[in-house]
Amino acid sequence: MHFLDELNEQQREAVEYIHGPLMVIAGAGSGKTKVLTARIAYLMERGVDPFHILALTFTNKAANEMKARVERMLGNTEARNLYIGTFHSVFARLLRSDAHRLGYPANFTIYDTDDSKSVLKKIIAELKLDEKHYRPNIVFQRISNAKNSLIGWQEYQQYHELLQEDNRAGRPMIAKIYEYYARRCFQNGAMDFDDLLYQMYVLLTQFPDVLHKYQHKFQYILIDEYQDTNPAQYAIIKLLGAVHENICVVGDDAQSIYSFRGATIRNILQFEKDYEDVKVVKLEQNYRSTRNILAVANEVIAYNKQQLPKKLWTQNDEGEKIKLVSLLSEYDEARFVVDAIAEQKYRNHYNNKDFAILYRTNSQSRSFEEHLRRMNIPYTIYGGISFYQRKEIKDFLAYLRVVVNPLDEESLFRIINFPQRGIGEVTQAKIRVLASEHKISVWDVMQRAQDFGFRQNIAETLDAFVTMIKNLQLMLETENAYTVALQAGKASGLVKELYNDKSVEGIARYENVQELLNAIQEFTETPDEEGELTDKSLGAYLQQISLLTDADKDTAESDTVKLMTIHAAKGLEFPCVFVVGLEEGLFPSAMSINTREELEEERRLFYVAITRAKERLWLTYAANRYRYGNQMQNDPSRFISELPPEYIDTPVDQVQLIRRVSQNMFAQQTMPFESSKNTSYRQVQSTPTSTVHVPSPDFKPDDFRLMKVGMKVEHQKFGYGQIVSIDGNATNPIATIRFELSGEKKIMLSYARLRIVSSDAEAS
DNA sequence: TCGGAAATGTTTTTT
């Protein structure tokens, strides 16, 4: 079957409209990737050379997937010639070939956020500024935002509004820090993440021949996740597409969740005004979720004012109701979620990989991790500290970085005395002073240590270090990346140092470095595919891995429960999804409730979370949670009160989130953690099975471990009943109870609050 | 100059 025949009317329209600007508004689960890949395949089928197609995606993984899918559609390997990748990785590649125009070495180092902050910290200290006022985080944020808005340090110093903001915040020196930072990065031959965009823009605007080259190279441009682009990306796209104007942007304003990174939803809201005759196609049919899930998502997002009008619909089944669960603590929350996973696996034959636990912040993963491990359920955590942020990996990479680019002082000072070789703080400081006095690089000072009057033994040590690096640099010319890396580990003594540490962590560190070496070997030894000419140098490797993220790790197929932030879950889907931690201050985050814009972004985040689910969705809330080491009480998230009750079930409600009228007073007296403020929840319609039962006044639940088959019990909602059977495991017994009023129900004993009425058990 | 203890900051999300 031809790929065009698999598309619905709107999808097909988006694929076949290939001349002129096109905006595709692609609702969640509406087949966005399908459209993008089909469009590329269609272009190529119509004779467009893949060398002229540029496709920018949000993650490397998305790019690779897309490439593979196009290959499959066309049945040939032409797709390898596409220019496809993230903004950052594509621009890094382009910058590499023209870096010298901007005065950077082709092997420029890419600083990640940690590197950047480390440089900033040093500058703040050198300027004798107080780190309390000039917190590296804040300063970095400020500079990052400026760059993402294409404001260089010179412009920053002229920009009254920004200067005033800094003044008012008591940080008048940020403009100066920015200047120092930019100069330092340049001297170090390094670009940070934001530079990859900013310098690309500078390159295109200052060198018309370069602009011309790429404008004619990239005749067709496709942009994925357009709602999450920032002004720098916007400007670059505008420049690159100016000649052919064959720009296709795909996105969903309702899923714009990266404004903290400088993304602006304006790009997508205003695309229609950017060009004459913009074609707009809306994909509104959802193929992913059940009707219930989609209904909830639609209702939630409707609370936002700022959005492009659209309404998602689906032909899928109605599905289960959404489960809303309140628990007393994060411990209970984790236990509930993990038990529910076990139960679903058992009852509905799901695999581990069918489940995702989504949270607002990485720190929430811990309690789930503990419970999953206890229950022997394999899991994968995305995010947090990535492999490449581990200290031992950064140390090793620092050696390689210095070999490739000895101007990179950040890396140089990281390793100069690690493992210890007697170049202490004092010597390091002296080197720095000499370098700035003579206006030469630190590396130059070290190379000529003998000339600068160091003590003899120190000069010798410096010499030995320099010789080691130089030998590695020589190897670079004849040997492949892996051989150089292996030798670097040996010559530096780093591998030996790690090997000698026999503590548990030490062994793990050693293994991590081995894993890194394996990865480098794999990189060097992967043969070039036909027609492909990849750069196998160490420099190319380092630039590539700087831009890798956890999301790119291909663990999706392994049969594990996935844990990740909602941000990391963007673009993914799972049969069963748990959205946890729905509490005021956490989700929405306390940092994001000060303006309508911030709050609406949090709501979009909630929308993204909901729409990840295909079949079943749980939303959980914990009344108590540890934060900064002490326990905090939280109100239920305001988003809970925005849920449409007709699609919601509350199988477990330790906090009585939803109070039924008849139980109102009862709930008040027995629920110590009840929040008296939160009465805004719309009342649930009573369902046929929940005939109201008024619990006896002295109702006090008994320990579930006492429950036996045959017992008569009382349930707060369902009234009196008899336990028919108990199955499940010991930690999570599931009882079938025949209630007088509402018939047989399966109930998880550890959560149900049951009172034993009479224990004439074992009768059956 | 080093190692261990005390103090301090951190948690919003990521290329």
Next chain:
DNA sequence: ACATTTCCGA
């Protein structure tokens, strides 16, 4: 609660 930084004594 945890990690990182700073402080302090030998």
